[in-house]
Amino acid sequence: MAQHVIEARNLQKGFDNNPVLKGVNFTLKAGEVHALVGQNGAGKSTLVKLLNGYHQRDGGTVQLFGEPCHFSSPREAQAKGIAMVYQDLSLIPSLSIADNIFLTQSEHGNPLISNRERERQAAPFLTALGVNIDPRQKVESLSVGEQQFVEIAKALAMKAKVLVLDEPTASLSNNEINELFKVVNKLKSQGIAIIYITHYLSDIMRICDAVTVLRDGYTVLETATADTSIDVLVEAMLGKKANTQLTWARQVAPANAAQVPLLELRDVSTAMLSHVSLKVMPGQVIGLAGLLGSGRTEILEAIYGLTPLTGGEIFVNGKPVSIASPRSAIEKGINMVPEERRSQGLVLDFSVSDNVLMASFERISNSLFLNKSKGASIVNDTIKKLGVKTTGMEQSVRFLSGGNQQKVVIGKCLSTDAKVLLLDDPTFGIDINAKYEIMKIVNQYVAQGNGVIFVSSEYAEVGSFCDVIYVVNKGRIVRQFSEQPMSEEQLLAAVQ
Numbered sequence: 387m388a389q390h391v392i393e394a395r396n397l398q399k400g401f402d403n404n405p406v407l408k409g410v411n412f413t414l415k416a417g418e419v420h421a422l423v424g425q426n427g428a429g430k431s432t433l434v435k436l437l438n439g440y441h442q443r444d445g446g447t448v449q450l451f452g453e454p455c456h457f458s459s460p461r462e463a464q465a466k467g468i469a470m471v472y473q474d475l476s477l478i479p480s481l482s483i484a485d486n487i488f489l490t491q492s493e494h495g496n497p498l499i500s501n502r503e504r505e506r507q508a509a510p511f512l513t514a515l516g517v518n519i520d521p522r523q524k525v526e527s528l529s530v531g532e533q534q535f536v537e538i539a540k541a542l543a544m545k546a547k548v549l550v551l552d553e554p555t556a557s558l559s560n561n562e563i564n565e566l567f568k569v570v571n572k573l574k575s576q577g578i579a580i581i582y583i584t585h586y587l588s589d590i591m592r593i594c595d596a597v598t599v600l601r602d603g604y605t606v607l608e609t610a611t612a613d614t615s616i617d618v619l620v621e622a623m624l625g626k627k628a629n630t631q632l633t634w635a636r637q638v639a640p641a642n643a644a645q646v647p648l649l650e651l652r653d654v655s656t657a658m659l660s661h662v663s664l665k666v667m668p669g670q671v672i673g674l675a676g677l678l679g680s681g682r683t684e685i686l687e688a689i690y691g692l693t694p695l696t697g698g699e700i701f702v703n704g705k706p707v708s709i710a711s712p713r714s715a716i717e718k719g720i721n722m723v724p725e726e727r728r729s730q731g732l733v734l735d736f737s738v739s740d741n742v743l744m745a746s747f748e749r750i751s752n753s754l755f756l757n758k759s760k761g762a763s764i765v766n767d768t769i770k771k772l773g774v775k776t777t778g779m780e781q782s783v784r785f786l787s788g789g790n791q792q793k794v795v796i797g798k799c800l801s802t803d804a805k806v807l808l809l810d811d812p813t814f815g816i817d818i819n820a821k822y823e824i825m826k827i828v829n830q831y832v833a834q835g836n837g838v839i840f841v842s843s844e845y846a847e848v849g850s851f852c853d854v855i856y857v858v859n860k861g862r863i864v865r866q867f868s869e870q871p872m873s874e875e876q877l878l879a880a881v882q
């Protein structure tokens with residue numbers, strides 16, 4: 387039998403007496419791309435953090451190339467060839483690619499080498515990935531996708547035999563995703579094994595050889611991708627048959643010209659935007675479609691008072707308004723779920739409860755006193771409706787899994803009295819079940835006469851879910867569609 391790269395048996399790990407992994411098995415073979423899936427909070431990150439020495443296991447065994455192993459730090463694991471490519475990239479933007487590739491190695495006492503020599507030595511690692519970037523370039527001039535390639539090259543320079551890619555396609559354009567998949571195939575052909583964490587099940591069918599599904603602390607399915615299907619994976623993740631639709635056709639809300647728009651932009655310009663006009667009518671979900679960097683997020687930021695207008699006007703309920711800050715936007719009934727949820731949407735050291743209630747303080751405060759039971763019922767409702775996996779409403783959000791943090795940000799916005807919600811990629815990093823719940827809640831929200839502007843990098847979502855879609859390109863609105871639904875292919879063609 388071929389020797390396995392990693393063979394983990396009956397792994398256990400808990401935090402503060404709260405078991406997360408109760409009996410997890412995981413086998414990784416050489417040259418294999420192995421997907422790790424499970425609902426938000428299932429323990430995917432915890433498992434890889436046990437394998438790379440970031441956390442210490444409470445029980446179970448791990449063998450690396452047939453040898454029992456126990457790493458007490460990521461550095462130790464790295465020395466044995468296990469490298470993580472994190473979602474939050476760990477490169478130093480002001481340094482060159484070559485400097486970044488060898489950064490951790492010089493810390494290990496390698497003889498100092500000249501810049502030119504370092505650039506010469508870096509080049510083959512980039513070439514091995516088949517990417518055409520100059521090692522002299524500064525990392526800050528690279529796209530997110532290119533930065534990820536530098537992270538991978540850095541791991542190769544450290545002689546990685548196992549790479550962990552955590553949500554690698556998040557924030558990548560379609561072209562970059564294709565490039566990434568080519569790189570993954572190259573790595574595979576060089577015998578490198580890859581652990582691939584993602585919520586995009588169709589990516590798994592496309593790029594992974596095997597899948598392990600975690601649920602309730604256990605491995606519930608280990609299979610070759612060729613022997614399974616998306617439906618089977620979803621059922622294993624949820625423990626039940628579920629609605630696995632990837633589109634959300636809704637009842638179209640016909641625009642009623644007699645109604646006053648909840649929000650209107652007329653000829654709005656900023657440093658990044660040029661003459662943007664759009665309307666949000668009561669009951670409507672407005673979609674913004676465009677390639678990465680097209681200006682979709684900038685439109686939301688201009689509305690939310692994060693960037694000053696250099697021209698044009700914003701109207702709320704038909705009246706011109708000036709929105710100079712998020713606070714002023716919230717006062718006018720506009721709230722936003724930002725794309726960068728950890729840094730912009732949450733106070734990490736505050737509890738789930740404080741984070742959810744932060745934006746609705748006035749609604750639940752009764753003169754000088756906070757109405758505690760009203761607050762608790764809003765928080766409980768949010769936890770239940772969105773399925774936030776937490777030990778309780780007092781748990782600090784820092785210790786929630788990435789997807790559950792996102793749910794708290796969404797819960798916080800939905801619990802306010804906002805009439806218009808700006809949702810910037812709200813379903814990114816969210817498991818398929820929670821996605822469905824979020825779409826349902828947004829539906830209910832607009833059915834009450836509210837409005838939503840929705841940005842998503844998944845064209846199938848925008849195409850099927852929105853009443854009106856504006857296509858954004860280079861900071862301008864270039865097209866508008868009101869026929870519903872639009873297919874992913876139609877929308878993709880429109881944004882090019």
Ligand SMILES: Nc1ncnc2c1ncn2[C@@H]1O[C@H](COP(=O)(O)OP(=O)(O)OP(=O)(O)O)[C@@H](O)[C@H]1O
Pocket residue numbers: 401402406424425426427428429430431432433775776785786787788789790815
């Ligand atoms: N340092 C910690 N302290 C306390 N609890 C933690 C800690 N790290 C993780 N947890 C808990 O362990 C559980 C699993 O989290 P983990 O991040 O491994 O999930 P995940 O499957 O990666 O989720 P996601 O898909 O949302 O990224 C969560 O309930 C989380 O709150």
